[in-house]
Structure formats: structure tokens, C-alpha cells
Amino acid sequence: MKNLLEEFPAVDKATWVAKVEKDLKGKPLEDLFWHLGEDITVAPFYHPEDIDHQTTAPLLAGRRGNDWEIGEYINVYKDAKQANTALLEGLKGGVQAPLFRLFQPLDRTRLHQLLDGVAPEMVTLNFSEHYSDKQPARLMELLQSWYQEKGVTGAQANFTIDFDPILDFAEPPVDTLSAFIQSCADQWPNVRPLQVNAKTFHSGPEQVVEELALTMAKGAEYLARLTETGLNAEIINQHLQFGIAVSKSYFVEIAKFRALRLLWSNILKGYGVKGKQPFVVAHFAQESQDENPNSNMIRASTQAMSAVIGGVDRLYVLPSNRAQKEPDTPFSRRVARNLQHLLKMESHLDRVIDPGAGSYYIEKLTREIADRAWAKFQQLDQERAFD
Structure with a gap:
């Protein structure tokens, strides 16, 4: 088969810049540059000459799609039956991974x-204690x-607990966490009892380097x-997950999730582990929501795409009325669910491994963020060593 690209001459970067x-009719090209924090300058376009690293291998390792x-979030207050109604509605609507936000401890009766x-x-x-x-x-x-009462074997059980002892406890019960993980390794291979909760590190796209460096520092500490x-x-x-906030800066968020995989792969290599992926869960950042539900619904599409193109393993889309501090409605929950269905069933973003790979812009931004976050992480690690 004839290669159609051979009919077009190669164009170097200098030619593109001249064009x-x-x-621009006299306006300096530098006026189109923008700055991401203090260290990263982002150009308006990138060319193959700008890509001097191979970044795909760590991102693709072990992934089949x-x-x-x-x-979907399910708030659980005193009335567990009311939460069950919202749960069943969501499951019928296509939810695969409900997150139960518990505001009171559960007992056996209320769990059932x-x-x-x-x-x-x-x-x-998925469960988080509030x-x-x-x-x-x-x-x-x-x-x-x-699970045992339901006759489900350990290998069939899939659940997570948002247990982040470094964040949640003055004296982190690391021995308890270790026992959890050992129990899962022995009997519950698909259970994740540890979450590296990095949502608190998020403070906007300008601080993405610090966000990732702190996330890696926390994961490395565990x-x-x-x-x-x-x-x-x-x-x-195998038994941990990263909880990451996704905001409104489309390309930065894509690059952030991809950079996270590169960084964590680097840390695992230090322990002799190669070819393993982090499990990444994306949550909409609170500051990405405003008082206008219609704006939130529109903005949610690009936020969700950032997370998906960045390769997350689970995604929570906020209902559009969440910022109004009123209860979610069946409509707002349905729209949030259906957005993800559109990205899968109509856009087919679930079928392409690493959809951002090969984009000069995304590849360059990924590498810039990863390089600077790694340097910042090393700095934090050295400071910790001398404390």
C-alpha cells in the first residue's frame, strides 16, 4: 500500500515559525507563550524537533485499552435505605464504581x-469515612x-477503602495498613485498602509541579x-490507588495524569519493580465548579476528557448543582453519568491506549511537567533525609 505521507514534503520547525x-503581522511570537508556574514556558505549538524523549513505554506498560x-458519589447519612435508593438508581443507569461517602459509622444492619x-x-x-x-x-x-455471606470468593470481590493514615491519623497505624495489604495479597487480590489521597495537594494548574512532587513524596513514604x-x-x-483532582486546564490536566505514571514508574524502579502501573482515580476539583449548573455541565465534558485521555482508571463527575450546596437530583446525577457513557459509547475513548501519545504538544508538556516534578520530589526527599 502506498504511503500517502510520502507525497507531502517534510516541513522543519523554522519554516513553521516563519509562517x-x-x-502575526509584526506581533512577537513570544506574546503567544504562556507560563505554568515559575519553571515551565509553554509554546503555542510544538514540532517533532521538540520531542527528544520516548515517553510511551511507561505509559503503556501492562495496559490493554x-x-x-x-x-458516582453516594452520600450515606443515618438513613441507609435512602442511600440504597440512590445507589440502585445509579447502578441501573450504568454506574460501575459507586463511592459511599459515610457520615456515620456502619454496622452490619446498616451495611446490608x-x-x-x-x-x-x-x-x-468504594468507601470513604467522613x-x-x-x-x-x-x-x-x-x-x-x-462478601463471604454473599458467597463471593476473594478473587471476585472488588472494593476499596479510602484509608490514608498519614493524612488521617496523628499517629499513622502503619502496622494496621500493612496487615490489610497482606490480607488482600493472600485472599483479596482486587481489593485496595490504601489510597494516596492527593486531592488536598491540588491548587490549580500553576502549581501542578508541586502537586505531583508532593503526591510522589507521599506515595514514596508509604x-x-x-x-x-x-x-x-x-x-x-497492587493494593493502593491514587486519588487525584482534575481541574479546568484541559492540556495541563492530560499531561499531569500522564506525568504521574512516568513518575510513579520511576519510583517503583527504585524498588526493582518494572512494568507496573499506578491505579489512578480522578475527582473533579471543587474550585472547578461555580454557581451556574449549566456552565458546570458544559465544562464537565472537557474535565472528563482530560482525565480519560490522561489514562485514569476510575472517574467521578460531579453533579452540576453540587456548588449550590443543595442535594443532588436524579437529573443532575443522570447527566453526570451519561457524560461518561458518551465518552465511551460514542467517542470510543476507552478503545485507544494512551490517546494523547504522539501529540507533540501533549508529549512535550508531559515531559516538562514530569522532569520538574521529579527534581522537586528529589529535593523534598533530600530535605526529609536531613530532618
């Missing part, structure tokens, strides 16, 4: 009320008992502490 400068789980009608082998259940007296060990025990208990890094990686 752009001509069209770009599928992700469709998530909450999960009534759920086919456990068909869904990933009260002062967090009891992740008790929650873990309840969930394991529920690897260091948990390997000291006898666990190996590959097992730890």
Missing part, C-alpha cells in the same frame, strides 16, 4: 440495608463478612514505611 510570524470505571439488591461480583464498591472516629479496620471486617514491615513494593502497588 506563524508572518501571520483505555477503559475506566464510571463512578445500604447494599440491598447489589450483585457484588458486578460492581466495585467522621472524626474513623474505623477502617472495622469497615474492612464488615465488608469481608458481607512504600518506605510498608516495605519496612516486610511487604514488597509490587504487592503494595
Whole structure:
């Protein structure tokens, strides 16, 4: 078959720049540059001459596609049956990974009320505790008992707990976390009891380097502490997930998620682990929402695309009325779900491994962010070593 590209002459970067400068009619090309924090200058376009690194291998390792789980928040207050109604509505609408935001501790009765009608082998259940007296060990025990009562074997169970002891406890119970992970390694291979919650590090696109450096520092701290208990890094990686905020800066967010994979791959190599991916969960940043639900619905499409093109494994799209501090409605939840269905069923973004690969702009921005975040992480690591 004839290569159609051979009919077109190659165009070097200097030729492109000359054309752009001509069209600008005397306006300096530098006026189109923009700055991402103090260290990164982003040009208006990039050329193959700007790409001097191969970035695809760590991003593709172990991936067969770009599928992700469709998530939805379920607030659980005193009435677990009310939360169950919202849950079943979401599952019927295509939710694959509900996140239960618990505002009171669960007991066996309330857990069974909450999960009534759920086919456990068909869904990933996710739990976060939003009260002062967090009891992740008790929650873990309840969930394991529920799966066993349902006749679901360990390999069929999929659930996560937002347990981030460095963030949540004055004296982090690392031994408890280590026991969780060892239990999962022995019997629950698809369960993730540890979340590196990095949402608190997010403060806008200008601080993306610091956000990623702090995220890596936190993940590396868990690897260091948990390997000291006898666990190996590959097992730890298998049972953790990263919780990352996604904001409104389309290309920066794509590059951020891709850079995260490069950075974590680098850290795992230090422990002798190669070819393993982080499990990345994306949540809409709170500051990305405003008082106009219609604006939020429109903006949500590009936010979700940033996360998906960046290669996340699970995505939570906020209902458009969340910023109004009023209860979610069936309509606002449905629109949030259907956005993800459109990205899968009509745009087919789940079928292409690393959709951003080969884009000179995205590849260059990914590398710039990753390089500077790695340097910042090394600086933080050195400062910690001398504390």
C-alpha cells in the first residue's frame, strides 16, 4: 500500500515559525507563550524537533485499552435505605464504581440495608469515612463478612477503602495498613485498602509541579514505611490507588495524569519493580465548579476528557448543582453519568491506549511537567533525609 505521507514534503520547525510570524503581522511570537508556574514556558505549538524523549513505554506498560470505571458519589447519612435508593438508581443507569461517602459509622444492619439488591461480583464498591472516629479496620471486617455471606470468593470481590493514615491519623497505624495489604495479597487480590489521597495537594494548574512532587513524596513514604514491615513494593502497588483532582486546564490536566505514571514508574524502579502501573482515580476539583449548573455541565465534558485521555482508571463527575450546596437530583446525577457513557459509547475513548501519545504538544508538556516534578520530589526527599 502506498504511503500517502510520502507525497507531502517534510516541513522543519523554522519554516513553521516563519509562517506563524508572518501571520502575526509584526506581533512577537513570544506574546503567544504562556507560563505554568515559575519553571515551565509553554509554546503555542510544538514540532517533532521538540520531542527528544520516548515517553510511551511507561505509559503503556501492562495496559490493554483505555477503559475506566464510571463512578458516582453516594452520600450515606443515618438513613441507609435512602442511600440504597440512590445507589440502585445509579447502578441501573450504568454506574460501575459507586463511592459511599459515610457520615456515620456502619454496622452490619446498616451495611446490608445500604447494599440491598447489589450483585457484588458486578460492581466495585468504594468507601470513604467522613467522621472524626474513623474505623477502617472495622469497615474492612464488615465488608469481608458481607462478601463471604454473599458467597463471593476473594478473587471476585472488588472494593476499596479510602484509608490514608498519614493524612488521617496523628499517629499513622502503619502496622494496621500493612496487615490489610497482606490480607488482600493472600485472599483479596482486587481489593485496595490504601489510597494516596492527593486531592488536598491540588491548587490549580500553576502549581501542578508541586502537586505531583508532593503526591510522589507521599506515595514514596508509604512504600518506605510498608516495605519496612516486610511487604514488597509490587504487592503494595497492587493494593493502593491514587486519588487525584482534575481541574479546568484541559492540556495541563492530560499531561499531569500522564506525568504521574512516568513518575510513579520511576519510583517503583527504585524498588526493582518494572512494568507496573499506578491505579489512578480522578475527582473533579471543587474550585472547578461555580454557581451556574449549566456552565458546570458544559465544562464537565472537557474535565472528563482530560482525565480519560490522561489514562485514569476510575472517574467521578460531579453533579452540576453540587456548588449550590443543595442535594443532588436524579437529573443532575443522570447527566453526570451519561457524560461518561458518551465518552465511551460514542467517542470510543476507552478503545485507544494512551490517546494523547504522539501529540507533540501533549508529549512535550508531559515531559516538562514530569522532569520538574521529579527534581522537586528529589529535593523534598533530600530535605526529609536531613530532618
